[in-house]
Amino acid sequence: MKRLEAIFQRELLSYFKSATGWVLMAIFFGLSSFYFSINLLARGFFMAGEMQFMQSLFVMFIPILTMKIFTEERRNGTEVLLYTSPASVWEIVMGKYLAACTMFLLMTSSIWLHMLIGYLMGGMIHPADWSTFIAFYLTAMAYIAIGTFFSAIAENQVVAAVVSVVVFFLFILMDTFAQMVGSFITTFLGAIDFANVIKSQGAIDAGAAVEKAISWLTPSNRVAVYTEGVFSILPFVFLLSYAFLFLFFTTRAIEKRRWTQK
Amino acid sequence: MLFKFENIIKSAADKESASLDNTTQTESVVDQDIAETAEAADAAAETPVTAEPESEIEDKPESEERKRSGRKAARKARGREVDKRNKRLGRFSTVTIIIVVAIVLVLNLVLEGVGQEWKWDWTANKSFTLDKASLELLNGLEDDVEIVILTTEDAFPGYLQRVSKVSLTFIPDLLNQYKLNSGGRLTIRYADIVRDPDLVKEIDPSGLQSLAEGNLVVKNKSNNRLKVVPAGSLVKYEFNQQYMQTIPVAYQAEAQISGAIKYVSTTDIPVVYFVSGHNETPVDEQYSLLNSLLVNNNFDVKNLNTSTGQPIPDDATVLVLFNPQYDISSDEVHSYKEYLDRGGSLFVTTEPNIQTFVNLNSLLLDVFNLQITGDRVREENQDWRLPRYNSNTGRAEYNDPYVFLATLERSSIYNDQIENALYMTGPSRSIIAGNNARDWITTETVIVTSPRGTLELDGDKERISDEGRQPIVMVSENVGRVDNKSVTKGARAVISGNDSWLTDSTLGLSPNIINTGTFYYAASWLGRSESTDTQMYIQTKPLVSYSINYSNTSVLNLVASLSALVIPLALLIIGLVVRSRRKRL
Known part of the structure; x- marks a missing residue:
């Protein structure tokens, strides 16, 4: 645990010892405040909307936050030192991951500040705002885990960031992709069914099932209920599973790097 | 947890390695031999030769050769060993990844199956949870009721999304709550009438209803009575002057669906x-929320112009006069009297104005012993006054004695204690009991001011009455009688000296406002449906407000520029300073 703590502290401080952390905070603050200010000047106070807006920008923030997690070690030549340290791979990965999550939490300080300002000006903080924040942060945790994984497998920061951006964009397009695959399956089953074994409704159902299954994997779809003010266990477990899986993949990727050291 | 998991993985890895070691023992022995040979070759190559100098010259190249080939063999052997180990660990890694992904997937799929109910509605007015009224309605169902959704289960959420400006993803869940709480009396069915148009005939054999895709049809299976709930009506919209467009103001899905269930289950x-x-x-200008409330709670709502001499229809249960500006005519007094004598009910709201309502007052006095006075009600206790925002100071002020909180007294229309107060956002007249007390007439005060209420007598600000609880709304019941002249049935009246407490602008102030409920109980009492509906009504659930009541523009500008420009710029400058310092290191 102490080793994890040491890695966590070192990693968190590294965000503030370089310009990355400050610039990220500045951009996050600027964009969220832009949304907040426009609403405020129109006498509106819509925190759930602000968080949803910022969530749509994860595709930009998270890759910048996570791209350096492992690639920086590789660039500086400290990767071997880290891997040969007494800390286990899980401790290394969790230390770095938790530092990125904490950094993200600090970035969201603008949201808390806006809540306070709005409240002091007579606005109402609705329960849906709290559940939206949970959804917002859980999604960020899952995305940070994905970014961490790509940072572990990529050779440099740019590649890690670009791959993360592409994957996050795919998440955005997942529903469209799901529809395309669903209709492809329906058409395909219809085309190959020369003997008319499959009923047309069966082909449609199969396509719909595939579409549903792909959509099911999209993190943002799962937390939609949170933004309405409903707290559900299923999306909570789902997003934590996402984070766990990608952290597990990260440990495997690092282990692989260790073996391949000849 | 993760570290425990890591330990499990590690021990599994050790076992895997052990088993792999056993199965590849022969290979290892061979590898070991190669390695030993190579090491021996290295050692031999490095051993100094001291005897037979003649042969030294001949042996030297041979020994160098052996040395080189020995090292090569050793490197190859080590490489092969590493490759094998890597392959082994690679296989192990792939297997563990597959196992972990499978476990996580299965866990999530199992939760999808069993955990659908593990959710909590955090909204202020429990927008996505069935109210007590609906639960009681479902509990009391005597007939089997079916809700038919005129589309497929998969297409329904998408359809709701298309017809509504707000998210309605909770509707399938809400329908499921109806099913679960009905004790098996209510069923849900999806019917795709686009693919199978014959279903329309099956659902509505009379063909009187217009069934369209995406609508919900609530049907009593015993008597085939049905009511259509259009998907578009699940949310209430109003035209907003500020944005110049219709905006969603309330969820009325529960009110609509429960109302429909009530409708098909009752006959009266x-x-x-x-x-x-x-x-x-x-x-439609000021009472649309009340109108929805009545419709959703199975009152039929119609319009009637009594000033044209039109007789009052026989089916009329309640006549409502919302803030009339003129008195009724003497002819109308006769028709109203006839209507009341046959058991009708009357609901009147007024506000202070120059109108004295001579004819209306004579009717009220005769039948109900009530009087609409010309006295304006004041609230002297500042704690009971409603705030008015002063746009100059940006602060709430409590100096308007005509807008205040009032209390609901126990009466025939609602006999429980209520802690909350009613919002009277406009001026009020005083309503009093007259001097026509009869054994068959009972009058009760329903809404009153605080003990520090006063009256401006005849609306004159200079003539103020003593302090006391001033009645604003009174009810009266004439139980009917038989005398020499005629036979009358019981009649009821609710007379309100304030009109503002029922307007849309007041009812939209807070989701917890009790004005709506008070009106509902009054309407139920007048409609004589209180025996079945006492203490419960299904109301629309207003959407939450996302506005602030802060009018000081300069402060707003300052806050906006501070948060959107100054703070981000400061953070950016810190970042640049950190960067330049690091460069100098």
């Missing part, structure tokens, strides 16, 4: 007539 439906002809405030 009271009819409310909104009276016009005396410059009453139009219902």
Whole structure:
């Protein structure tokens, strides 16, 4: 645990010892405040909307936050030192991951500040705002885990960031992709069914099932209920599973790097 | 947890390695031999030769050769060993990844199956949870009721999304709550009438209803009575002057669906007539929420102009006059009297104005012993006054004695203690009991001021009455009688000296406002449906407000520029300073 703590502290401080952390905070603050200010000047106070807006920008923030997690070690030549340290791979990965999550939490300080300002000006903080924040942060945790994984497998920061951006964009397009695959399956089953074994409704159902299954994997779809003010266990477990899986993949990727050291 | 998991993985890895070691023992022995040979070769190559100098010259190249080939063999052997180990660990890694992904997937799929109910509605007015009224309605169902959704289960969420400006993803869940709480009386069915148009005939054999895709049809299976709930009506919209467009103001899915269930389960439906002809405030301008409330709770709502001499229809249960500006005519007094004698009910709201309502007052005095006075009600206790925002100071002020909180007294219309107060956002007249007390007439005060209420007598600000609880709304019941002249049935009246407490602008102030409920109980009492509906009504659930009541523009500008420009710029400058310092290191 102490080793994890040491890695966590070192990693968190590294965000503030370089310009990355400050610039990220500045951009996050600027964009969220832009949304907040426009609403405020129109006498509106819509925190759930602000968080949803910022969530749509994860595709930009998270890759910048996570791209350096492992690639920086590789660039500086400290990767071997880290891997040969007494800390286990899980401790290394969790230390770095938790530092990125904490950094993200600090970035969201603008949201808390806006809540306070709005409240002091007579606005109402609705329960849906709290559940939206949970959804917002859980999604960020899952995305940070994905970014961490790509940072572990990529050779440099740019590649890690670009791959993360592409994957996050795919998440955005997942529903469209799901529809395309669903209709492809329906058409395909219809085309190959020369003997008319499959009923047309069966082909449609199969396509719909595939579409549903792909959509099911999209993190943002799962937390939609949170933004309405409903707290559900299923999306909570789902997003934590996402984070766990990608952290597990990260440990495997690092282990692989260790073996391949000849 | 993760570290425990890591330990499990590690021990599994050790076992895997052990088993792999056993199966590849022969290979290892061979590898070991190669390695030993190579090491021996290295050692031999490095051993110094001291004897037979003649042969040294001949042996030297041979020994170098052996040395080189020995090292090569050793490197190859080590490489092969590493490759094998890597392959082994690679296989192990792939297997563990597959196992972990499978476990996580199965866990999530199992939760999808069993954990659908593990959710909590955090919204202020429990928008996505069935109210007590709906639960009681479902509990009391005697007939089997079916809700038919006229589309497929997969297409339904998408359809709701298309017809609504707000998210309605909770509707399938809400329908499921109806099913679960009905004790098996209510069923849900999806019917795709686009693919199978014959279903329309099956659902509505009479063909009287217009069934369209995406609508919900609530049907009593015993008597085939049905009501259509259009998907578009699950949310209430209103035109907003500020944004110049219709905006969603309330969820009314539960109100609509429960109302429909109530409708198909009951046979006796009271009819409310909104009276016009005396410059009453139009219902769609100020009373649309009340209108929805009545419709959703199975009152039939109709309009009637009594000033044209039109007789009051036989099916009328309640006549409602919302803030008439003129008195009723003497002819109308006769028709109203006839209507009341046959058991009708009357609901009147007024506000302070120059009108004295001579004819209306004579009717009220005769039948109900009530009087609308010309006295304006004041609230002297500042704690009970409602705030008015001063745009100059940006602060709330409590100096308007005509807008205040009032209390609901226990009466025939609602006999429980209520802690909350009613919002009276406009001026009020005083309503009093007259001097026509009869054994068959009972009058009760329903809404009153605090003990520090006063009256401006005849609206004169200089003539103020003593302090006391001033009645604003009174009810009266004439139980009917048989005398030498005629036979009368019981009649009921609710007379309100304030109109503002029922307007849309007041009812939209807070989701917890009790004004709506008070009106509902009054309407139920007047419609004589209180025996089945006492203490419960299904109301629309207003969407939450996302606005702030802060009018000081300069402060708003300052806050906006501070948060959107100054703070981000400061953070950016810190970042640049950190960067330049690091460069100098």
